[in-house]
Amino acid sequence: MSIILKQTDIYILRAVIILIGVGTVSMYSASSVFAEYKYDDYLYYLTKQMIWLPLAITAYLFSSRLNYHVIKKYIYQIIAVTWFLIILAFMLNSTGRPSRYLIIAGKNWLTTSDLARITLIIYTAYFIDLYSKQIHDVRFMIKNFSLVPCVTLILILMQPDLSSTFIISLIIIAMLYTAKASTKYILLIITSAILLGSFKIATTEYMLKRLDFWTNEAKVDKQQDISLWALGNGGWLGKGPGKSQMKNGYLTAAHTDFILPIIGEEFGFAGILGIFGLFVWIFHNGIGCLKIASNRFAMFIALGVLFNIMFYFLINVSFVLGYIPNTGLAMPFVSYGGSNIIFTLLAVGFLLNIYREGLQKSTIKYRGVFSE
Numbered sequence: 242m243s244i245i246l247k248q249t250d251i252y253i254l255r256a257v258i259i260l261i262g263v264g265t266v267s268m269y270s271a272s273s274v275f276a277e278y279k280y281d282d283y284l285y286y287l288t289k290q291m292i293w294l295p296l297a298i299t300a301y302l303f304s305s306r307l308n309y310h311v312i313k314k315y316i317y318q319i320i321a322v323t324w325f326l327i328i329l330a331f332m333l334n335s336t337g338r339p340s341r342y343l344i345i346a347g348k349n350w351l352t353t354s355d356l357a358r359i360t361l362i363i364y365t366a367y368f369i370d371l372y373s374k375q376i377h378d379v380r381f382m383i384k385n386f387s388l389v390p391c392v393t394l395i396l397i398l399m400q401p402d403l404s405s406t407f408i409i410s411l412i413i414i415a416m417l418y419t420a421k422a423s424t425k426y427i428l429l430i431i432t433s434a435i436l437l438g439s440f441k442i443a444t445t446e447y448m449l450k451r452l453d454f455w456t457n458e459a460k461v462d463k464q465q466d467i468s469l470w471a472l473g474n475g476g477w478l479g480k481g482p483g484k485s486q487m488k489n490g491y492l493t494a495a496h497t498d499f500i501l502p503i504i505g506e507e508f509g510f511a512g513i514l515g516i517f518g519l520f521v522w523i524f525h526n527g528i529g530c531l532k533i534a535s536n537r538f539a540m541f542i543a544l545g546v547l548f549n550i551m552f553y554f555l556i557n558v559s560f561v562l563g564y565i566p567n568t569g570l571a572m573p574f575v576s577y578g579g580s581n582i583i584f585t586l587l588a589v590g591f592l593l594n595i596y597r598e599g600l601q602k603s604t605i606k607y608r609g610v611f612s613e
Contacts, residue, residue, distance in 0.1 A: 300586050309542070416545050479505070530593070546592045556570050
């Protein structure tokens with residue numbers, strides 16, 4: 242057993258901690274001016290993030306020590322709770338419209354799509370493990386798999402949250418493709434998603450406006466143009482922490498969706514390269530977790546977690562650079578947001594839990610063979 246393999250969990254944890262640290266510093270810098278203007282407290286967002294972080298660490302500690310095999314027994318109860326919370330968020334919304342946030346007593350307790358994302362990753366891994374021999378049958382998949390993802394994704398789309406619907410669908414499709422599910426079924430999912438997504442965009446004003454800005458060269462998407470300017474303005478080494486100009490009212494959502502341009506302006510190309518390197522390092526070591534997973538259920542949970550982290554990262558970078566319309570998706574570990582950091586660290590806990598279990602079983606097996 243190589244030293245590299247034995248230290249995979251440590252490497253992933255170190256990368257995550259560094260990303261959270263850089264993200265917290267950059268988030269504070271990006272949000273302080275806006276927080277002072279809106280709440281008369283430049284520490285407002287930093288204080289809230291400092292409240293969320295201990296909860297996120299608790300979520301990580303829970304999932305990293307949980308006997309995740311028990312989840313199989315309660316998977317449908319977990320799905321039912323997820324649906325209940327999404328519908329409850331609709332019911333408690335004071336505007337009477339669907340909402341992506343569970344707001345109780347005026348406080349945002351949960352972004353329901355974050356919970357749904359982890360639930361569907363686990364459910365898909367559970368289904369692939371249980372029906373590995375039947376997933377090649379398109380009729381079987383339509384009849385037995387489709388209901389749970391379809392209901393969940395439609396509820397999220399109604400919020401409306403097309404971005405989360407899209408990325409969760411992408412994670413599920415990638416998991417099914419890796420498991421060699423029916424190609425016809427995967428194409429059916431993609432076709433249905435394109436049709437439903439197109440209809441939602443065409444009937445939702447702000448979504449149509451975002452697409453119009455992105456496709457029409459005569460119009461300007463100020464967010465993406467300013468983000469590119471901020472990235473270029475940082476040069477090789479940046480202006481230094483807290484010295485971004487674009488955070489001063491020029492770039493909205495600078496502490497959430499557009500945190501990367503602030504990092505680029507303050508830490509330069511070196512800082513951006515460091516962020517990319519850390520995510521690549523997580524992906525590289527995450528593959529090691531897949532290889533050592535002790536069973537199919539564990540392997541596909543780990544795969545879903547990796548897809549989750551990398552897809553969010555790549556999509557965030559893509560819309561910041563203007564390659565796709567603004568999706569509003571946060572960068573994992575770096576952007577401000579309670580539910581995002583809690584459920585992302587919960588997912589990382591599952592990943593390292595799977596790795597440690599696999600390492601332990603591999604070590605026992607290795608010793609047993611060696612002793613013979």
